[in-house]
Each structure stands twice: as C-alpha cells, then as structure tokens.
Amino acid sequence: MQIIVQKYGGSSVENIEKIKNVARTLIKRKNEGYAMVAVVSAMGDTTDDLISLAKEISDTPDRRELDALLSTGEMISSSLLAMTLVNMGYEAVSYTAYQLGIKTLGDYGKSLIKDLDDRKIFNSLSEGKIVIIAGFQGINEIGDITTLGRGGSDTTAVAIAVKLKASCEIYTDVDGIYDVDPRLYKEAKKLDIIDYEEMLEMASLGAQVMHSRSIELAEKYNIPLYVGLSNSYIRGTIIKERNSMNMESKPVTGIATSDEDIAITLKNIENDINFLSDIFGSIGNKKINIDMISQTAPLNGKVNISFTIPEYDLNECLNIVSEYVDKDNISLDKYITKFSIVGIGMKSTSGVAARMFKVFKENSISVKMITTSEIRITCTIRTADKKKAIELIAQEFNL
C-alpha cells in the first residue's frame, strides 16, 4: 500500500475546529486507499507562548530545558489529532520522538535528525491505523530532548517519508512557492515546480516557507515535496529535481530578499592577512554567521573591510571587533537589503549577472557587496531601493 506522509503546520492545527478539518482530510485520503502518516507542528502560537514563559525566567534560558519545554507543544497537537480521528471512528495513534526513537545530533535548538526506528509506524499502519507524529523534536546521544529549530517539523516529515519510502506533502499557511514574495510584488507568480537547489537558495535567503534542512534531506534521497494549503483546491508547488539543460526554462526562477542583516565596515585597518584572520576567527568562534565580505584596494598598506552579519548578533560582534579596531573606525549600515536572483537555468545561461547589474546601473541602484553560487547571484543594495529593484529585475527576467 502506498504511504503518504503529510505535515501540518501550526496554523492548520491552531484550534479543535481546524484539527477536525485535518482529521477529515486524513480520513478522505485513507478511504482512497493510502496508508496515512501525519506530522504536526504545535497549535497556533503555542511555541511562542512557551518561549514567553521561559523568557519570564531568563533572556537566555538554559537550552536543554528550553528544548524539553518546547517539545511539549507538538505532543499536545499530535495527541489531540489522534483523539479526534478515534472520535470520528478511525483507528489512530500518536507518537512522540521518544516513542519512535528519533535520534538527533548537534546543538539544542537546531539539531539534525540522524536516524529513526520505523517499526512502530509500520506496525501501526499495518493494523490500519492512521499514525500521528509529534514534529520538531528528537532525542540526542545522551537521551536529552532536542528540537530541530523553527520549521523543524518539515524535516521530521521528510525524514519519515525517506525512511518509509513514502511521498511527502507539506501543508502550510501559504498556497505554494512564489517567484517573488507576493507581499513585496503584486505580480508575483506561483511556481508549479521548483528545483531542490533553487528552493534551498530561496529558503536560506529569506523566503522562509520551508525548513532548509528538510529540502536538503529531500534532495539527498530524491523525494519530491508538495507544498501548499490543506483543504483547498488551489494547486501548490512541487519541489523536485529539474533538468538544468531544459531550453524552455528561464535563467532566473525567483527573487529573494532579506532585510535581516546589517553591514559593518572597519576603516583604515592594516592589510595583514594574520590580523584579518584573527578578527574573523574570533567572530566565527562565537558562531556568528558572516555572510558577505568586501574589501577596498590597499592604500598606504591600509584597507576598508565591509561584511554583513545577522542583526541579532550585532552587540556580540561589536564587542569582538572593538578589541581589534578603534571605535572611530567602525561604522554600521542598518539599511541594507540582500537581493538575490536564483535559477537552475543560470548553469546553462551566461550573462545573467551582467544583465542584472546593467539594469541596476541604468536605474541608479548602487550595489555594495556581491556573492554568487552556481545558481544564485546576491548583492546588497539600499533598503530604500528594494521595491524598485524587485520590479525592474522581475520585468527583466520575465517573472
């Protein structure tokens, strides 16, 4: 029998009425002949409510205990969904990460799923039961509860689909993946298909529809993912491998922007590789993620260096750099936007970067830093130019 793993986000289970809708969808698919597994997030704002409780204790609550606390949200929603199915006359059973032996690696709050034991799931499915699984959590090597980070239930669903050789459907509060954020560009179009790599670049660049790790896992095991609304006739987006050589594909699939970074510039510092690596080494030791770096040409042995970091790491980062650089030589720019174009078609199309920068130049949009990957070009622009940049580039590449 074919197994379908569905993931329901917090807004799909935010109250009992919505949980009943999810139960009806599961029953409908089961009656069509599928073996059904559902992975659920915590109800509505539960996770935020639990975080608020922890913040009453400390701004930096103990991370082991925070994970133990947050894991309860998904336990609540999963047992309520199973209870609802039983009440509708269908056999169902909920499982926690402990019960399924979902093993994790890595830090609290951002663990990776290493493995899981599928026997309980297979046994329950073979007994005709609908299986409900608490997402977002696992158990690490020393038996502590850990969580997978915001959106981690996506990854739980994909990991289970991989293990069960099942297809995977991610139900969320958006109706699919768009080529541009529809809140920023009214003409944004929904994509029928997007490649794993494209989706990964989009997800890591601010299009926070899905947990990045879930896409990496799906790509690794070549599991297609459907992303869309539950209980809707609107068709969503399929994330799967696309052929980059397809002549019909556009070079640019989508635009992603992010305002969450801040640029720091260190002026007039020694152009000494040891000195620079000391600074960036100290920043890296604090797990602060430097994204883009640019450097001016040396003048009298001195250079200016600019780099971007997430805004929430600003204070910690300033403490570090001020040990190396005089405060008068440190400047900040909060009003930058990371602007990216992403497309698997770039692999087989040259001149894409040139077209983008030509449009920016003709329209007086100044570009500060640039990074690229095989399927992505990212630059920083002034946040004030964001709307204009999106419109111009969307027209240029026919999005």
Added chain:
Amino acid sequence: MQIIVQKYGGSSVENIEKIKNVARTLIKRKNEGYAMVAVVSAMGDTTDDLISLAKEISDTPDRRELDALLSTGEMISSSLLAMTLVNMGYEAVSYTAYQLGIKTLGDYGKSLIKDLDDRKIFNSLSEGKIVIIAGFQGINEIGDITTLGRGGSDTTAVAIAVKLKASCEIYTDVDGIYDVDPRLYKEAKKLDIIDYEEMLEMASLGAQVMHSRSIELAEKYNIPLYVGLSNSYIRGTIIKERNSMNMESKPVTGIATSDEDIAITLKNIENDINFLSDIFGSIGNKKINIDMISQTAPLNGKVNISFTIPEYDLNECLNIVSEYVDKDNISLDKYITKFSIVGIGMKSTSGVAARMFKVFKENSISVKMITTSEIRITCTIRTADKKKAIELIAQEFNL
C-alpha cells in the same frame, strides 16, 4: 549524602513567581548539604485546561491519547523549574517518565508504578545537580504514556524516594492532615502524626489530601511522609507507622465524610442468590464500584436491596439494573452522606461503634447502611444531618 525527595503540587508551581519560590527552597536545602530531588505536578489549572481541550473533541476522549495529552503538563512545569534553578546559578536537570524508564502497569488514567531506573538520577545527583522529575506519568509495557490518576505525582515522589532510599516531603496547598475537614468543623485540629492505615482510610473516604497509592507504597516500604505547606513555618503532619497499643492514643483519630455517592434501592425482588449475583456481577463488569450494600429480611420470598455507587456512574448503573428490575421498583436517594470514624486505636478499644450509634440514636440521626474495617466504621446518614453528626461525634471522641 542524604537524599530528600520533595513533591510540589500544582498550586506551588502555578506561575513563574511561585516556581522561583520552589527553586529557592530547593537551593536552601541543597546548601544545607542534602542531595535534592523534586517531583512536580502541572502548573495550576493546566491539567483541567488540557481536559477541556479534549472535551471539545469528545465527552469520552480516547484514553491512550488523553494520557499522552495530560502528561505534557508535568513536562512543562519540570523544565521551567530546572531552567529557573540554572538561571539562579545552580546545576539542575529535568527528566520525563520516558527518560527515567518509569514503568507502569494497568489502565490508562489510573496506572500503577511498577519500577523505575534510578541510574540517571544517581548520576545527576553525584554531579551535584538538582534533579527535577515530571510527576503523574509513566510508560506501560507497550511503550504508551500512561498517567497515575489525580494526585498521582504524590505516588511518583514516594516511588522515587523508595528507590533512592530517601526521605519524602509532600508540599501541597493544605498545611497538614486534620482530624475533621476544617471546612466542615471549625474546631478541627491538625494532627502531628497519622498512621499509614488511618491516612489510607481517610484518603479513600473523601479526605483527598493525598493519592491513596502513594500512602500504600510508603507503608509497604516504611518511608515516613511529611505533608505540609512549602515556604512556611507552620508544621505539617507526618504519616508513619503508629503503635496501635499505645495507651495514650485516642480510639478515634479522625472523621471523614463524603457526599459523592448515591444510594440505589431495588424493591420487592426475588431473594435468590443467583439473581442477585447476576445483577452485581453485571455492575462489577462495568468497573462500577459498589461500596455499601444492605438487604431487608425476606417477606414472602421478596427482599429490598440498597447499595451505594459513585454518582458519576449512575446512568450506566441504571441501564444495567433496569434489565433485571422493573423501573417502578428502582428508587434513588441522592441526599446521603458517608460518615466514617477512623482510628488505629480501635484495634485495641472495644465499644467504639456502640458509642457512635448511641450518640446518633439520642439525637435522632438515622443510620441506613453500615460497613466496618479493623480501624474504621462507616455508615450512611442523611446529608442534612452531616453537620450535626460531625459536631456530636467530634465532641464524643474528643477531636
């Protein structure tokens, strides 16, 4: 190092401010040189809130899933308490039933603890950590989460104290065990000491301070229990073995009353032992707990039978008896009170029952059914007579 296991009820952890008070108490005792373990109930009304959610789904929610749901309440409070201790600069760690391998037997919602693995607790204590444990829950033979019933965290605490050979302190929202419910009798006195057997009889008869199973366990392993308020100089009550032959002990230690039962009378039925055992067998099969039975002398081969059941089982019980007895011959009495006197001293003092019934007779309090144990005499009286009966009997036995 001596280990102390403390149990904190829901009112002791109902908000972060109160959790901080509990943390301070634990730290104070740790600084006095004890190894500290705390078992916590769910915060304030959490359990009732979760039950309300389940009731939105069904009046009789699936019991496996209800237990999975309710177990989250204690996980939340235990992780918050551990987080608070860490924030106060003390090492602490919370554990769920799964993490400690707390194995249970029996039905969902009223499981018994069978065993638990103490290694994690000992390891954490030996590392100088304060150990916090989610009460009320365990894992049964098939790996499902089960709960121990209302007040079950008491039993978790005693089971852990037994396993660790620790002393046990139960902190609750009353300042100790009284000889009569203080809400019913203003002159009620707090007991310094009560015997396990007396406490068990009181607990099962409506003095719902403690989970009965916790007292059984403590008696079996002869662990003294302290019951009282946390953060208070008011001395509570110690539950331990008392010598029944002590000449100074009063024959009656306390009075317990309960209004939660209802009396059913079956009139004019065949005095046939097979017929009667059929009826009571059918009631027993539904796990309805018949407490007291009385029967009139046969008249023309017919008798009247009265018995009491918990009021919440009334509808189910009526469905059963109406299969055997014509509806006109079934009558109900909702206004009965079970009135009990309890005392280990009854073992060595005769005439206690006679003194009670003499007082009732002289004051026109009519007694319907009677049951006794070695240390208890229970009868049903009219609920309207309850207050008068308590005052008269308290005076008679010098309570």
